[in-house]
Amino acid sequence: MSASETTMPKSWRLETKPHKFCPGCGHGLVLKVLGQVVDELDIQERAVFGCDIGCSLLAWDFFNIDSVQTHHGRTTPVITGIVRANPSLIGIAYMGDGGGYAIGSQHLVNAANRNDKIFVLLVNNTNYGMTGGQMAPTTLPGQITETTPYGRDVDETGSPTLGPEMVAAISSETAYVARGTVSNMSKLKKFIKRAMENVVAGRGFSFVEVLATCPTNWRTNARDTWKFLDEDMKKYFKVGEFKTLPTEREE
Amino acid sequence: MERAIKEEKRVFMTGNEVVAWGALAAEADIMYGYPITPQNEVMHYWTRLAPKHGRKFLQTEDELSAGFTTIGGVLAGRRAFTATAGPGNILLQEPVSMAEMMRLPMVMAIMQRGGPSTATVIYSQQEVNLTTSGGNGEALRIVYSTATHQELYDYTIKAFNAAWKYRFPTFILGDGYQAKMREPLVMYNPQDKGVEMAASEPFVGKEGKFGEGREPAHLRNAFSMEEELYEVVMEHIQDYNKITPQIVEYVSLGCEEADLVIVAHGIVSRAAVAAQEKLRREGYRVGFFRPITLRPFPVRALRKVCKSTSKFLVVESAFGQLARLVKEALFGLEAEMDEIFMPGLGITSEKIIGHVKKKSELKV
Numbered sequence: 001m002s003a004s005e006t007t008m009p010k011s012w013r014l015e016t017k018p019h020k021f022c023p024g025c026g027h028g029l030v031l032k033v034l035g036q037v038v039d040e041l042d043i044q045e046r047a048v049f050g051c052d053i054g055c056s057l058l059a060w061d062f063f064n065i066d067s068v069q070t071h072h073g074r075t076t077p078v079i080t081g082i083v084r085a086n087p088s089l090i091g092i093a094y095m096g097d098g099g100g101y102a103i104g105s106q107h108l109v110n111a112a113n114r115n116d117k118i119f120v121l122l123v124n125n126t127n128y129g130m131t132g133g134q135m136a137p138t139t140l141p142g143q144i145t146e147t148t149p150y151g152r153d154v155d156e157t158g159s160p161t162l163g164p165e166m167v168a169a170i171s172s173e174t175a176y177v178a179r180g181t182v183s184n185m186s187k188l189k190k191f192i193k194r195a196m197e198n199v200v201a202g203r204g205f206s207f208v209e210v211l212a213t214c215p216t217n218w219r220t221n222a223r224d225t226w227k228f229l230d231e232d233m234k235k236y237f238k239v240g241e242f243k244t245l246p247t248e249r250e251e
Numbered sequence: 252m253e254r255a256i257k258e259e260k261r262v263f264m265t266g267n268e269v270v271a272w273g274a275l276a277a278e279a280d281i282m283y284g285y286p287i288t289p290q291n292e293v294m295h296y297w298t299r300l301a302p303k304h305g306r307k308f309l310q311t312e313d314e315l316s317a318g319f320t321t322i323g324g325v326l327a328g329r330r331a332f333t334a335t336a337g338p339g340n341i342l343l344q345e346p347v348s349m350a351e352m353m354r355l356p357m358v359m360a361i362m363q364r365g366g367p368s369t370a371t372v373i374y375s376q377q378e379v380n381l382t383t384s385g386g387n388g389e390a391l392r393i394v395y396s397t398a399t400h401q402e403l404y405d406y407t408i409k410a411f412n413a414a415w416k417y418r419f420p421t422f423i424l425g426d427g428y429q430a431k432m433r434e435p436l437v438m439y440n441p442q443d444k445g446v447e448m449a450a451s452e453p454f455v456g457k458e459g460k461f462g463e464g465r466e467p468a469h470l471r472n473a474f475s476m477e478e479e480l481y482e483v484v485m486e487h488i489q490d491y492n493k494i495t496p497q498i499v500e501y502v503s504l505g506c507e508e509a510d511l512v513i514v515a516h517g518i519v520s521r522a523a524v525a526a527q528e529k530l531r532r533e534g535y536r537v538g539f540f541r542p543i544t545l546r547p548f549p550v551r552a553l554r555k556v557c558k559s560t561s562k563f564l565v566v567e568s569a570f571g572q573l574a575r576l577v578k579e580a581l582f583g584l585e586a587e588m589d590e591i592f593m594p595g596l597g598i599t600s601e602k603i604i605g606h607v608k609k610k611s612e613l614k615v
Binding site: 013044045046048053057060061063064065066067068069070071074077078079080081082083084085086088089106107109110 | 313319326327331345349454455456459460461467468469470473
């Protein structure tokens with residue numbers, strides 16, 4: 001393990017560590033990778049980090065990066081507005097699955113379709129964590145949540161949203177779209193770096209969904225948390241790149 | 252920034268076009284918008300003018316997005332605005348509540364249409380409640396209700412300056428009649444008139460390196476503790492109360508010696524002024540009071556009027572939305588209220604004159 005993997009990214013804000021996420025939460029891992037990529041691309045001072053409402057709002061003071069909390073589902077338009085007004089800034093919209101695929105889905109779809117030069121980073125933990133574990137668009141079939149106490153019935157409530165697949169289908173050829181997981185950090189870092197590079201280069205819309213853990217609301221111990229993330233979620237959510245430069249694609 | 256209007260000129264145009272020109276003269280950098288009648292031509296003219304003057308436009312997916320992208324533009328330090336109406340104004344209230352909390356100077360033009368629901372695309376004054384007090388908060392915003400095309404121009408410029416000076420979301424409240432009709436006005440460069448243009452500055456993405464005169468911005472609207480929120484909200488309220496005397500605007504005619512004062516705002520005030528003048532000529536002791544700022548409301552001025560007369564006739568193209576503001580302002584004073592409420596309909600001076608005369612005859 002190299003020093004860079006064991007130390008905190010330079011762009012992290014030390015005063016706010018340890019962070020506010022629950023023990024075992026995937027957010028910290030995603031934000032670690034994001035911080036490393038911001039460091040490597042040396043964009044700390046021209047990045048703008050917008051965070052959604054839900055657990056992602058806890059990231060508002062996570063970085064020494066200009067950061068703004070928005071409203072639930074509205075991070076994509078706020079970041080779009082910033083970058084449209086000042087294209088020299090690097091816009092990062094950070095959100096959960098509810099923010100991106102339910103209340104803010106129209107913004108995700110249209111920003112992708114317009115090829116806005118922003119990076120949308122979406123954490124998929126199959127539920128609404130902050131509000132106590134309700135069904136999200138990404139909740140697995142049969143999964144128990146507070147609003148599906150007998151398990152998600154796909155006939156009643158539909159199947160898990162496949163976000164990257166949708167975004168890949170509607171975005172421009174210059175978009176970057178991938179799904180990573182916190183169970184494979186090196187691959188996740190590769191995806192997030194490519195997404196950021198695509199935005200820094202002003203090429204196109206970039207979107208990464210990250211499969212992440214929520215032991216608090218899953219009510220799982222360490223072993224079952226890992227099993228749910230690495231086995232159950234992967235049955236529905238394919239990890240890999242969906243849209244990238246052809247020479248770079250990785251399944 | 253290059254001056255959009257080189258020299259003062261008299262023009263004849265629709266209100267929507269006036270707003271686009273006013274925004275241009277006010278050095279607006281970018282508009283974000285979504286189609287809805289009757290404000291569409293604000294976008295139509297802006298999209299034609301903007302590229303010629305180095306300004307920008309983004310058509311969004313809805314008014315939530317139009318409002319939140321406008322917030323993004325403001326955060327980037329640009330003079331950003333949007334325009335909408337009716338159901339679009341409802342969606343706009345969500346971003347406005349964020350602007351209220353975070354003191355973001357977003358500017359919006361509202362061209363009121365009939366309500367509730369989809370209703371008509373034509374005209375009303377039914378968006379007073381929403382525009383003055385929409386949102387989950389304390390309604391800390393500035394609302395200018397215009398009556399003429401000249402005012403649409405003047406107050407569009409003023410709205411940008413008030414927003415950036417005081418850091419509260421600011422509305423220009425027009426209506427479908429003003430939006431669509433043509434009228435003469437004089438367009439000018441505000442600096443030539445001695446108007447001081449409030450500077451805009453970025454909230455994020457400032458120049459410079461961290462630790463060298465620049466610290467990373469951390470902007471939030473969510474709080475963990477009740478006391479934290481209380482402190483922030485009370486500070487905003489104190490700021491708002493402090494600047495209220497500087498913002499409040501109204502027109503008062505003949506109220507000192509009147510048996511009855513007609514109260515109206517926006518385009519209806521034109522019929523009310525005409526009625527007041529005619530009734531005066533015919534010997535009726537009638538005054539006229541018009542709030543230009545519906546928020547903050549000219550409470551002191553109206554209460555002063557109430558010292559010389561206690562009879563008020565509120566006239567509006569809504570069912571008591573202005574009257575509610577009037578009653579609230581007059582709370583505790585002896586006042587007799589009469590009304591002409593015509594939701595979604597235009598109101599003529601004849602209608603008002605007839606009403607006043609009929610009521611006077613009944614008295615006799």
